[in-house]
Amino acid sequence: MKILVTVKEVATVEDEFEIDGTEIDERFLGADLNEWDDYAIEEAVQLQEAGVADEVVTVTIGPEECEQTIRQALAKGADRALRVWDDDLEGVSLLDVGAKTDILQAVVDREEPDLVLTGVQSGDDSWGATGVSLADAIGFQWAAVVNDLDLDGDTASVHRELEGGVEELTDVSLPAVLTIQTGINEPRYASLRGIRMAQRKDLDYLTLADLGVDSSAVEGDLTLTDMYEPETETDVTIFEGGADETAAALAELLREKGVAP
């Protein structure tokens, strides 16, 4: 069995930041492996270690700088990686679900995996939709928000985490796309040995043309027109001063509220 895992490098934002047009000014941005994808990688690698999967391949849409993050996935045990990027993608301010679906569909056509794992959502633009959209495009079965997975032959028995502490137990036939929720496993840290080995693994770079995807596909249907800091809804009272002062003020408040002695 071959597993394809979508791996995204997400932008992280510092505590204090400035917005420049419809973007956060680069000076305030960092980069990290998408939290949900980390769990998807771990799940795939565990299936490989259990002898269920023969190969784990990752795919990332992103510029060259992402390769650090991709190496992280390789260091955790993925066998090889694909990275898709070109000038047309460089110019897109908002890569919407439809555009991602078109690109990933072409990757699936090329790799022909039996199982695709994606994160439930990405920490930056949080569409939460790419996995299910992809599944429909490639004609796979699917399940969204999976926090438990058991593979048996052609069936994936999963738990879908619903709201309010309820889980749905579902059997999904393969091939399938599963969107993986945090907590399904305990993602490993990349070991030094893993990091060394990752340097020798294949990381293929592909353009849209290589994948046969028309560049108009990535223009997408959505335009990002504004970005701003949300207005505060409540009038929060901020306790000012050093820790001793703020703690004293909070203690007084708590006593007023009848909490604690």
Add this chain to the structure above:
Amino acid sequence: MSDVLAIADHRRGELRDVSYEIITAGLELADETGGDLHVAVISGPVEEFAEKLNRTGVDAVHTVAHGEEFNHDVYVQAITQLHDAVSPQYLLAPNSVNGLDYAPAVANRLGLPLVTDAVGLETDGETLIATREMYGGKVETTTELEGRAVATIRGAEWSVAEGTGDAAIEAFDAEIDESAIGSTVTGFEEVGGGDVDISEADVLVSVGRGIDEEENLELIEELADALDATVSSSRPIVDAGWLPKNRQVGQSGKVVTPDVYIAIGISGAVQHVAGMKGSDTIVAINTDPNAPIMDIADYAIHDDLFDVVPALIEQFQ
């Protein structure tokens, strides 16, 4: 092409709150497009649901009787057929776990643009302007798209539609191809249980990823002891196995309504806030003055928890 079609959400025989909120969102859009609002309810006791969904302003309720519980293959087939029949400009679905299990597939199958987790929607009849959050709620954005679209709406952002309408309630005869059903729900399981019921606590000291390491939880327990409070947490603490699942506050954890909720090193992601926004008094201790938790906190300390919490414990000794 200016009607709106909104899909209701239900589970185990009950309509979920978002079903009434999506009617409000749909009415607002239908008002702006000058079209009708159609509501659809699929599976479960649809007749009974339809009566409840017939709120003021709803023009039609379409029922699709098929099975008891949610199955995304049934939903995708029923909704795409309804879409062809009603031909709405906007198709609205809840951004619930089930909504996210069918709406992207529906959008793909219909070849329509998709915008998820909208907290605001506006249209001039041509352009749909959706307000969304990015970076875990640190910024808000507007995105625009032309023509028909599928949008999922965040729960608790629109008010609950009230009143009784005079909608036409119509059974929609969807042709469900059983051979295209690739997944089967085999049951449900409640998680949690355990020693403590955090939803009963008057005071919660709640800890998030800001605590950094499991050993540091001791500090939080010490504070909880001093305040005679109960310890709860955001999701990452439970994911890491540092606290049991029954301590998790939020969308997929517990809903809590204590007199005082002290959020320590918790950013206030929407799924966390969903579980604690009903607390009487919310106190946030966080180094990040822009963390979304500040939007709902009544009192805040913008400082390092490792400085503030020990000082606070000292106040009670």
